[in-house]
Amino acid sequence: MSIKIKTAEEIEKLRIAGQLAAEVLDMIEPFVVPGVTTGELNERIHKHITEVQDGIPATLGYHGFPASSCISINQVVCHGIPGPKKLKKGDIVNIDVTVIKDGYHGDTSRMFEVGDVKPYAARLNKVARECLWLGIEQVKPDATLYDVALAIQNHAEANNYTVVKEYCGHGIGAEFHEEPQVLHYAAEELKDIVLKEGMVFTIEPMINMGKADIKLLPDNWTVVTKDRKLTAQWEHTLVVTKDGYEIFTLRKDEKPFLP
Ligand code: MF3
Ligand code: CO
Ligand code: CO
Numbered sequence: 001m002s003i004k005i006k007t008a009e010e011i012e013k014l015r016i017a018g019q020l021a022a023e024v025l026d027m028i029e030p031f032v033v034p035g036v037t038t039g040e041l042n043e044r045i046h047k048h049i050t051e052v053q054d055g056i057p058a059t060l061g062y063h064g065f066p067a068s069s070c071i072s073i074n075q076v077v078c079h080g081i082p083g084p085k086k087l088k089k090g091d092i093v094n095i096d097v098t099v100i101k102d103g104y105h106g107d108t109s110r111m112f113e114v115g116d117v118k119p120y121a122a123r124l125n126k127v128a129r130e131c132l133w134l135g136i137e138q139v140k141p142d143a144t145l146y147d148v149a150l151a152i153q154n155h156a157e158a159n160n161y162t163v164v165k166e167y168c169g170h171g172i173g174a175e176f177h178e179e180p181q182v183l184h185y186a187a188e189e190l191k192d193i194v195l196k197e198g199m200v201f202t203i204e205p206m207i208n209m210g211k212a213d214i215k216l217l218p219d220n221w222t223v224v225t226k227d228r229k230l231t232a233q234w235e236h237t238l239v240v241t242k243d244g245y246e247i248f249t250l251r252k253d254e255k256p257f258l259p
Pocket of ligand 1: 098
């Protein structure tokens with residue numbers, strides 16, 4: 001098993017791709033309103049990446065995925081396919097975008113609240129976002145992915161939530177999904193994955209209100225919670241630096257979001 005250490009040239013390209021992906025999420029924010037379809041949001045994202053950014057939407061055609069973004073509403077854990085479904089007030093929705101620019105990938109996702117949402121939904125969103133940041137805070141040379149996962153799992157469980165096990169973060173670079181697998185729960189094997197300067201990967205915990213179990217819908221993409229309770233996910237792409245980390249997908253005005 002080998003985790004690539006990126007060169008300075010590769011890191012600069014990943015930084016640019018990451019910034020473009022972050023910019024897509026800022027661009028789409030004002031359009032995430034009641035009544036819009038996820039297909040319309042995807043169309044805007046596709047146009048922005050291809051026409052404004054001169055980039056490539058990595059998900060389009062990836063293992064056959066049919067869209068330029070994943071849009072996952074309420075009980076959908078990840079890989080929601082954009083289409084005719086309309087957002088409605090009270091929904092919580094994840095939009096996940098990956099931009100390829102100059103051969104390198106930037107991958108990020110965030111939750112949006114459509115109008116006012118129920119306090120329990122807002123709380124889930126907040127805790128899921130804190131889970132991402134608590135994981136990020138562990139990143140530095142000689143820490144392990146176990147440290148990252150444990151911070152995430154502890155915070156989720158302290159709030160009576162559960163962590164999805166079947167999907168994980170990943171190394172990223174010239175390939176969309178590279179080694180290592182960044183599990184978000186404290187699996188023993190993660191103790192062997194020691195972080196080194198120049199490693200680039202995503203952290204993208206999926207946090208459930210109910211049980212951790214998931215189910216794949218017959219479209220073979222859409223992943224839902226088995227108990228159909230709410231779920232939330234936030235994702236960043238980052239590099240291990242000499243004394244910590246640099247987040248490539250930080251959005252304009254975004255600050256660390258810690259409990
Ligand atoms: N962007 C997702 C991730 O964070 C992957 C989506 S793959 C797709 O890794 F095929 F579903 F688009
Ligand atoms: Co993603
Ligand atoms: Co990812």
